[in-house]
Amino acid sequence: MSTVLVVNSGSSSIKYQLVDTVHGSALASGIVERIGETVGSIKHTFADATTSRTDPVPDHGAGLRAVLDLFREQGPDLQEAGIVAVGHRVVHGGSVFGGPVLVTDEVMDQIDALSPLAPLHNPPNLTGIRVARELFPDVPHVVVFDTAFFRTLPEAAATYAIDKEVAAAYGVRRYGFHGTSHQYVSTRVAEVLGRRPQDLNQIVLHLGNGASASAVRGGVAVETSMGLTPLEGLVMGTRSGDLDPAVLIHLQRNAGMSVDDVDDLLNRRSGLKGLSGENDFRALHGLVDAGDPDAVLALDVYLHRLRKYVGAYCAVLGRVDVIAFTAGVGENDEIVRARALENLESLGIAVDLEKNAGRIREPRIISPDWATTTVMVVPTNEELAIARQAVDLVGDAPDDSADLGHA
Structure with a gap:
C-alpha cells in the first residue's frame, strides 16, 4: 500500500x-x-x-x-x-x-x-x-x-x-483559492469523459460555504474569482464576494467602523447570512418556500452573481466544453445547479431536470443531449489530491x- x-x-x-x-x-x-x-x-x-x-x-x-x-x-x-x-x-x-x-x-x-x-x-x-x-x-x-x-x-x-x-x-495581486479542488475536478472531468485535459476548456464551480469559480483552458487555470484573499468573487455563506472598494471607505468614514469591524462584517456577517440570516442552503430553501422576502432576495443575489461569472468565463475562454459543479452545494443542491444556468440556452448551456435530480455522489452529466456544452457534477476530493x-x-x-x- x-x-x-x-x-x-x-x-x-x-x-x-x-x-x-x-x-x-x-x-x-x-x-x-x-x-x-x-x-x-x-x-x-x-x-x-x-x-x-x-x-x-x-x-x-x-x-x-x-x-x-x-x-x-x-x-x-x-x-x-x-x-x-x-x-x-x-x-x-x-x-x-x-x-x-x-x-x-x-x-x-x-x-x-x-x-x-x-x-x-x-x-x-x-x-x-x-x-x-x-x-x-x-x-x-x-x-x-x-x-x-x-x-x-x-x-x-x-x-x-x-x-x-x-x-x-505588499504582494497585492490575485492569487486564487480552492486550487486543489479546481485542479482535481478539472482533471477528473477529462478522465470521466475519456478526453485529454489539454483538449478541454472548462468552467469549474466550487460551491460550498466558501465558493469560487475558475476558467481552465487545456488543463491550465487562466481565471478565478477569488483574489488577494478568499473574500473576492461569488456570494458565499457568510462572505460578501465582489464589492465596490469604496464601501469600505464609506463605512469607515461615516459609520465609524474600524478595520476589524469591516473585516468582521465582510467575512462573517455578509453573504447569504447577512442578507437572510441563514447560510445553510437547506434552511434557506425552506424560507424561500415559505415566501420569506429576504431569503428570496438572498438566493436571487447568489444566483445572479454565479450566472454572471459563468457568462464572463465564457467570454474569457471563447469556447466552453464543460461546466462542472462541485463541493457541498454544487454536489447536493439541484435547485442551485438548475437555476444557476437558466436562460443560457443560446450559449448551448442547459440542465436536464431529470438528470439533475437529487444529491450526486458520483460524476454525472446533467445537461441534455443537444447541449453543446457538457454540464457535469463531479464530487471533489481534496484529500485524495x-x-x-x-x-x-x-x-x-x-x-x-x-x-x-x-x-
Missing part, C-alpha cells in the same frame, strides 16, 4: 484522512473540533463505524495526540498502514510556492511570512504542521497550497489596477524504521 495521512488544521479544528492513493479511497477519517474551548469534540470513522468523544482539547498538540490514540484503539494500525508521507493543506502560498513542497524549517518560515495575506488560515495551518512533525518525526511532510494551481494566471488576470510599486511592496501530490513528491516509501506516531 501507499498511504498518506492528510491533515487540514484550522484555527479551532483538525480534519484528517488516511488515504489509500492507489485505490483512491479513505481508509479512515475524522475531525477534531472546538479546540481550546471548555469541551471539545472528536469523531473518528473506520470500517463504517464512527467513534465520538467529547473531551477538552486544549490545543492542536492535544488534538493530534487524541487522533493517534483513536487510531491505536479503533484502527487502522498506522504502523501497518504503509504511510509514506503526511500531507498538509496550507491556504496561501503567495508568489513563493507554485507546487507541493517538502516541509523544512525554511519552508515553515516562508509560510509564516505569508500569514499577513491569510491571517485566519496560515497560522493554524502552520500550527498543525509543527505539531505533526513532532508526532511523526521520521516521515516526510508535504505541503500542498490552495493557491498553487492559480500560479498560471496570465498577468492580465492576476494584476490589480493599482499603483504598481504599492502592489509589489493532496495525498497523490505528496506521493508524487516523495517517491518511494521511507524505510521500515520510520516512527509513526510514538513521539
Whole structure:
C-alpha cells in the first residue's frame, strides 16, 4: 500500500484522512473540533463505524495526540498502514510556492511570512504542521497550497489596477483559492469523459460555504474569482464576494467602523447570512418556500452573481466544453445547479431536470443531449489530491524504521 495521512488544521479544528492513493479511497477519517474551548469534540470513522468523544482539547498538540490514540484503539494500525508521507493543506502560498513542497524549517518560515495575506488560515495551518512533525518525526511532510494551481494566471488576470510599486511592496495581486479542488475536478472531468485535459476548456464551480469559480483552458487555470484573499468573487455563506472598494471607505468614514469591524462584517456577517440570516442552503430553501422576502432576495443575489461569472468565463475562454459543479452545494443542491444556468440556452448551456435530480455522489452529466456544452457534477476530493501530490513528491516509501506516531 501507499498511504498518506492528510491533515487540514484550522484555527479551532483538525480534519484528517488516511488515504489509500492507489485505490483512491479513505481508509479512515475524522475531525477534531472546538479546540481550546471548555469541551471539545472528536469523531473518528473506520470500517463504517464512527467513534465520538467529547473531551477538552486544549490545543492542536492535544488534538493530534487524541487522533493517534483513536487510531491505536479503533484502527487502522498506522504502523501497518504503509504511510509514506503526511500531507498538509496550507491556504496561501503567495508568489513563493507554485507546487507541493517538502516541509523544512525554511519552508515553515516562508509560510509564516505569508500569514499577513491569510491571517485566519496560515497560522493554524502552520500550527498543525509543527505539531505533526513532532508526532511523526521520521516521515516526510508535504505541503500542498490552495493557491498553487492559480500560479498560471496570465498577468492580465492576476494584476490589480493599482499603483504598481504599492502592489509589489505588499504582494497585492490575485492569487486564487480552492486550487486543489479546481485542479482535481478539472482533471477528473477529462478522465470521466475519456478526453485529454489539454483538449478541454472548462468552467469549474466550487460551491460550498466558501465558493469560487475558475476558467481552465487545456488543463491550465487562466481565471478565478477569488483574489488577494478568499473574500473576492461569488456570494458565499457568510462572505460578501465582489464589492465596490469604496464601501469600505464609506463605512469607515461615516459609520465609524474600524478595520476589524469591516473585516468582521465582510467575512462573517455578509453573504447569504447577512442578507437572510441563514447560510445553510437547506434552511434557506425552506424560507424561500415559505415566501420569506429576504431569503428570496438572498438566493436571487447568489444566483445572479454565479450566472454572471459563468457568462464572463465564457467570454474569457471563447469556447466552453464543460461546466462542472462541485463541493457541498454544487454536489447536493439541484435547485442551485438548475437555476444557476437558466436562460443560457443560446450559449448551448442547459440542465436536464431529470438528470439533475437529487444529491450526486458520483460524476454525472446533467445537461441534455443537444447541449453543446457538457454540464457535469463531479464530487471533489481534496484529500485524495493532496495525498497523490505528496506521493508524487516523495517517491518511494521511507524505510521500515520510520516512527509513526510514538513521539
